[in-house]
Amino acid sequence: MGLALYDTLARDKRAFAPADPRRVTMYVCGPTVYDHAHIGNFRAAVVFDLLFRVLRLHYGDGAVIYARNITDIDDKIIRRAKETGEPIGEITARYAQVYRDETRALNILPPTLEPAATGHIGDMIALVEKLLAGGFAYAAEEHVLFAVDRYKDYGALSGVDRDEMIAGARVDVAPYKANPADFVLWKPSAADEPGWPSPWGRGRPGWHLECSAMIGKALGTTIDIHGGGLDLRFPHHENEIAQSRCAHGGAPLARYWIHNGFLNMGADKMSKSLGNVALPRDLLRKWPGEVLRFALLTAHYRQPLEWTDRLLEQSKSQLDRFYRMLGEAPGQAAPAPPASVLLALDDDLNTPEAIAGLHELRDIAAQMTGEAKTRAVASLKAAGELMGLFSNEPEAWFRAEPGEGPQAEEIDRLLAERADDRKARDFARADAIRDRLFESGILIEDGPHGTSWRRA
Ligand code: AMP
Ligand code: ZN
Numbered sequence: 001m002g003l004a005l006y007d008t009l010a011r012d013k014r015a016f017a018p019a020d021p022r023r024v025t026m027y028v029c030g031p032t033v034y035d036h037a038h039i040g041n042f043r044a045a046v047v048f049d050l051l052f053r054v055l056r057l058h059y060g061d062g063a064v065i066y067a068r069n070i071t072d073i074d075d076k077i078i079r080r081a082k083e084t085g086e087p088i089g090e091i092t093a094r095y096a097q098v099y100r101d102e103t104r105a106l107n108i109l110p111p112t113l114e115p116a117a118t119g120h121i122g123d124m125i126a127l128v129e130k131l132l133a134g135g136f137a138y139a140a141e142e143h144v145l146f147a148v149d150r151y152k153d154y155g156a157l158s159g160v161d162r163d164e165m166i167a168g169a170r171v172d173v174a175p176y177k178a179n180p181a182d183f184v185l186w187k188p189s190a191a192d193e194p195g196w197p198s199p200w201g202r203g204r205p206g207w208h209l210e211c212s213a214m215i216g217k218a219l220g221t222t223i224d225i226h227g228g229g230l231d232l233r234f235p236h237h238e239n240e241i242a243q244s245r246c247a248h249g250g251a252p253l254a255r256y257w258i259h260n261g262f263l264n265m266g267a268d269k270m271s272k273s274l275g276n277v278a279l280p281r282d283l284l285r286k287w288p289g290e291v292l293r294f295a296l297l298t299a300h301y302r303q304p305l306e307w308t309d310r311l312l313e314q315s316k317s318q319l320d321r322f323y324r325m326l327g328e329a330p331g332q333a334a335p336a337p338p339a340s341v342l343l344a345l346d347d348d349l350n351t352p353e354a355i356a357g358l359h360e361l362r363d364i365a366a367q368m369t370g371e372a373k374t375r376a377v378a379s380l381k382a383a384g385e386l387m388g389l390f391s392n393e394p395e396a397w398f399r400a401e402p403g404e405g406p407q408a409e410e411i412d413r414l415l416a417e418r419a420d421d422r423k424a425r426d427f428a429r430a431d432a433i434r435d436r437l438f439e440s441g442i443l444i445e446d447g448p449h450g451t452s453w454r455r456a
Pocket of ligand 1: 229270271
């Protein structure tokens, strides 16, 4: 029994067998870098990091090539630059770095490759030329469009039918489209928008094209695993498949398609447009990154997960119990993780069962003494490390607990008080609060979106 994964395209759980076990390839659609990502965006990063770790265990660290792109050219980025007056390159560089820092805080390994869209414009133009030459695309009014009628399996991944497709496309009707469901490969840029010279005039790529071009360049024609959030099935992944297959003589784009479910807040999907978001930036002030990671792993990746304070509190207290046991018999992790946890993860990344396995290992260790206990704890540690957990020394884990300086709730309360003082133009009181926080090691920073704080 080895790894089995639920494949969205096959609509079934399938035994995983890479095309070449010496070079296992995985691509996951990465962030569009124009703002802070919310914790829902990080669900995919954590889930596919776990898959990356499981694949590395099976095939060897050097045999797994994982590419997660950076989308650094996009209408949302252009809009942000127009609003703030900040150059696009500065916005994208800053938020790409914020994203990397936050993934590190959640124990997410750096991917093997991190291709940026703006580094592959030539590959994108070449792909469009191929599609035009094959008769799969057409140029109209400085745009190039993909003709979905030319790809007979369009819709196979998502199961979206023609009516839905056309309904979906209606938001984006354009006179230059032969069929409303056709999608943009290349579009013109206005003089004040970023653009690259192309055979169709100065312009920029469509989002779907970016991924197809980067996959082809970074990993190859047919990759083993393509991943992303459930909402990317249509139109994004459907369009990636159409472009890549038509450009590559029908060769499949990916052998396994894996999609993670949503993180919800209340009854709704956590989403920027609804405003119901929690940002790692804020969460990391109150919780160790490992608590956020653990919380994201408590549900099976294909199930929805509700983000609540209670989930965070429970995740913290479960980790506390594990760390208390790790502290009872400090030492190295066992060379291999125990079968119970590995089998659970091999079964389509069944993290609820893997976490139950961690608790069983902890219970076993609790009943042991001496050498046997050391071995049991080493086994627990190996299981947790496979899941990207237990990266702290137990002593440091408990030392970092709030209690040394003011707690986050206390700081937030003082900052709210200070904001009121400032509104009332009582600057002496406001400054006194700032100084008091400074003395207890809290630095505050006033910005256009309010006041943020960090520990010195
Ligand atoms: P967006 O910011 O909506 O373009 O989403 C960027 C990425 O984050 C996509 O891969 C989405 O699938 C994913 N994503 C956005 N919101 C959520 C959520 N609430 N839960 C899980 N994934 C999400
Ligand atoms: Zn993509």
